[in-house]
Amino acid sequence: MPTLFFLVIIIKQIIYKTIMKGELTAIIEAAEEGRYWAICREIPGANGQGETIEEAKKSLKSAIQLIFEDRLADIDRGLPKNAIKETISIP
Secondary structure (H helix, E strand, C coil), X not given: CCCHHHHHHHHHHHHHHHHHHCCCCEEEEECCCCCEEEEECCCCCCEEEECXXXXXXXXXXXXXXXXXXXXXXXXXXXXXXXXXXXXXXCC
């Protein structure tokens, strides 16, 4: 299990790419049974599937959102009680 330090680094890299570029890479392949599956190159463990390419992309987007929420919750759980948590804006 990664330490909190490494989770913070991973989250920072993902957030930087997402905010600064505004996009992630979806890799979509046809499965043998006629369905499609998709992975996100920048986010290990993010994958989706569907009957169509659009369904696979939608499933992948949902997986990415869940991963972000879970990883941010992990970081929040590890913060000391006196840590200051603020929202910042990046132009």
